[in-house]
Amino acid sequence: MKPGAGLLHRVAGVVPGLWLAGFFLLPLAFVWVLSFGEKQGLVAVDIVWTADNYLRALDPLYLGIVAKSLWIAALTTVICLAVGLPVALGIVFAPARWRPLLLLLVILPFWTNLLIRTYALIAVLRTRGHVNATLGWAAELFGLPFEPLSLLYTNGAVVAGLVYVHLPFMVLPLYATLHRLDRSLVEAAADLGAGHLRVCVTIILPLAVPGIVSGSLLVFVPALGSYLTPDLLGGPDSQMIANVIERQFKSANDWPFGAALSFLLMYVTFGALALRSLSVRRPAVP
Amino acid sequence: MRIPPGPLEFTRRTWIRLVLLATFVFLYAPIATLVAYSFNDSRRNIVWRGFTTRYYERAIANDGLVEAFGNSLLIALAATVVSTLLGAMTAYALWRFRFRLKPLCEGVVMLPIVIPEICMGVAMLVFFARIGWPGDLPWPISLSRITIAHISFCFPFVAVVVRARLSRFNGELAEAARDLGAGEWAVVRDVIVPHMRPGLVAGALLAFTLSLDDFVITFFTSGPDTVTFPVKIYSMVRFSVTPEVNAASTVLIVVTITVTVVAMWLQNRTRSGAPP
Numbered sequence: 343m344k345p346g347a348g349l350l351h352r353v354a355g356v357v358p359g360l361w362l363a364g365f366f367l368l369p370l371a372f373v374w375v376l377s378f379g380e381k382q383g384l385v386a387v388d389i390v391w392t393a394d395n396y397l398r399a400l401d402p403l404y405l406g407i408v409a410k411s412l413w414i415a416a417l418t419t420v421i422c423l424a425v426g427l428p429v430a431l432g433i434v435f436a437p438a439r440w441r442p443l444l445l446l447l448v449i450l451p452f453w454t455n456l457l458i459r460t461y462a463l464i465a466v467l468r469t470r471g472h473v474n475a476t477l478g479w480a481a482e483l484f485g486l487p488f489e490p491l492s493l494l495y496t497n498g499a500v501v502a503g504l505v506y507v508h509l510p511f512m513v514l515p516l517y518a519t520l521h522r523l524d525r526s527l528v529e530a531a532a533d534l535g536a537g538h539l540r541v542c543v544t545i546i547l548p549l550a551v552p553g554i555v556s557g558s559l560l561v562f563v564p565a566l567g568s569y570l571t572p573d574l575l576g577g578p579d580s581q582m583i584a585n586v587i588e589r590q591f592k593s594a595n596d597w598p599f600g601a602a603l604s605f606l607l608m609y610v611t612f613g614a615l616a617l618r619s620l621s622v623r624r625p626a627v628p
Numbered sequence: 629m630r631i632p633p634g635p636l637e638f639t640r641r642t643w644i645r646l647v648l649l650a651t652f653v654f655l656y657a658p659i660a661t662l663v664a665y666s667f668n669d670s671r672r673n674i675v676w677r678g679f680t681t682r683y684y685e686r687a688i689a690n691d692g693l694v695e696a697f698g699n700s701l702l703i704a705l706a707a708t709v710v711s712t713l714l715g716a717m718t719a720y721a722l723w724r725f726r727f728r729l730k731p732l733c734e735g736v737v738m739l740p741i742v743i744p745e746i747c748m749g750v751a752m753l754v755f756f757a758r759i760g761w762p763g764d765l766p767w768p769i770s771l772s773r774i775t776i777a778h779i780s781f782c783f784p785f786v787a788v789v790v791r792a793r794l795s796r797f798n799g800e801l802a803e804a805a806r807d808l809g810a811g812e813w814a815v816v817r818d819v820i821v822p823h824m825r826p827g828l829v830a831g832a833l834l835a836f837t838l839s840l841d842d843f844v845i846t847f848f849t850s851g852p853d854t855v856t857f858p859v860k861i862y863s864m865v866r867f868s869v870t871p872e873v874n875a876a877s878t879v880l881i882v883v884t885i886t887v888t889v890v891a892m893w894l895q896n897r898t899r900s901g902a903p904p
């Protein structure tokens with residue numbers, strides 16, 4: 343760096359650094375310290391450097407919630423992948439003039455508020471909602487008896503809500519990977535007599551692996567930490583980690599335990615991201 | 629005769645078309661019904677009884693809702709200005725310099741993007757409680773907690789967008805400017821910032837929509853007197869499903885989509901209009 347240019351450059355580096363340190367890292371550090379504290383009375387917390395809060399997370403009650411959160415997030419990821427692959431494939435191989443429109447259609451819901459999309463699902467899924475109205479109408483048409491299904495406030499509703507919200511996160515990385523795919527490989531396979539499905543499974547799927555990995559993480563990580571969807575669409579037994587954390591801070595008022603849980607959630611997130619950087623680095627050969 | 633689809637024409641396969649169609653119905657039907665039923669003249673909300681704008685009138689007459697909307701816009705504007713500045717500086721610093729801890733710094737800048745929202749919300753709650761941030765400030769200042777939290781998670785997004793733009797910068801332009809006698813500040817002002825501009829605009833609009841839309845982090849930093857639009861809608865949703873909520877939601881959808889479409893249009897225009 344030239345000596346005269348110092349001031350400007352230092353400002354560019356230091357100001358955001360200070361902001362990040364003061365209004366992001368410091369708050370995280372507070373939570374981290376708090377997670378080793380012990381609750382004393384209503385608001386007071388003693389920092390006694392105990393691991394009790396972390397050990398409490400191993401309680402079967404909380405372990406069950408963690409397992410359920412992991413399961414729901416994994417199921418969401420698998421469904422997003424199963425839907426996202428054909429969608430991405432359809433967009434990549436669409437005529438060039440359709441492609442921007444189709445991509446826009448995938449991205450646009452993603453720009454609508456998460457809360458509003460979840461609310462929209464409530465209106466669709468509730469007992470007197472659109473799904474039940476449609477089913478009831480269809481049943482009436484065929485003269486069948488119909489009992490409205492209770493779709494809302496179930497684990498299924500939570501998974502549906504998470505898929506609804508996270509599908510674009512899966513489609514976009516898959517699209518990015520498949521878009522760069524060498525089409526002559528597909529043509530070669532077809533020339534050598536591979537059928538359409540065989541091309542999908544033996545040529546396209548292996549080449550899509552980087553996109554599958556990125557997409558799965560982009561879905562899994564936020565789905566695991568999601569608060570709003572289980573809160574609004576889930577029933578009493580579909581609480582996820584984030585809902586437990588929220589309860590510790592708002593109603594149960596056990597901040598140290600909430601802090602420990604939120605750091606555990608962060609460690610899982612970092613673990614998933616570390617897995618990704620490993621898997622990205624390995625296939626270095628094109 | 630219909631020509632059978634060729635090996636690369638996946639989009640002409642029936643099953644792929646069905647999946648595409650089903651996906652778009654799944655993605656759009658709930659939002660479309662939400663918007664449609666905000667105009668429905670029925671409280672029961674499921675049977676169509678004719679067109680009305682009554683619920684919009686009622687939403688406008690709801691002082692709490694209007695106040696929350698004002699708060700949201702103010703917070704989003706303030707957060708956008710500050711996070712665009714911070715994001716641009718971050719992008720510039722990370723693009724321009726090489727230093728020993730650079731990979732670490734890059735990782736830390738990405739942290740607010742990757743950590744779960746709930747963790748960030750909790751951190752902000754604890755932070756403001758611990759440092760004793762005053763809770764009874766007069767009105768616009770009372771929004772400072774939410775605004776600070778929003779800036780912290782918005783500016784890394786701006787930094788990512790601007791940095792992507794900077795990575796396409798032709799370094800020879802800066803060298804040419806220096807050869808012609810421009811100082812470092814003049815190079816930044818006259819060469820680099822104009823190049824950054826589409827990224828700055830896109831980043832600013834992204835920050836604006838992120839801030840306007842955020843619920844979880846705001847939920848942990850808002851107080852009884854500092855309610856934003858999403859937080860207000862949330863409390864209404866918890867209470868009951870009413871056409872009034874539909875109307876309020878529709879307003880927010882329209883604002884966000886408009887901002888996004890303007891952002892995309894601006895980006896496209898600068899991309900096609902800019903020299904290669």
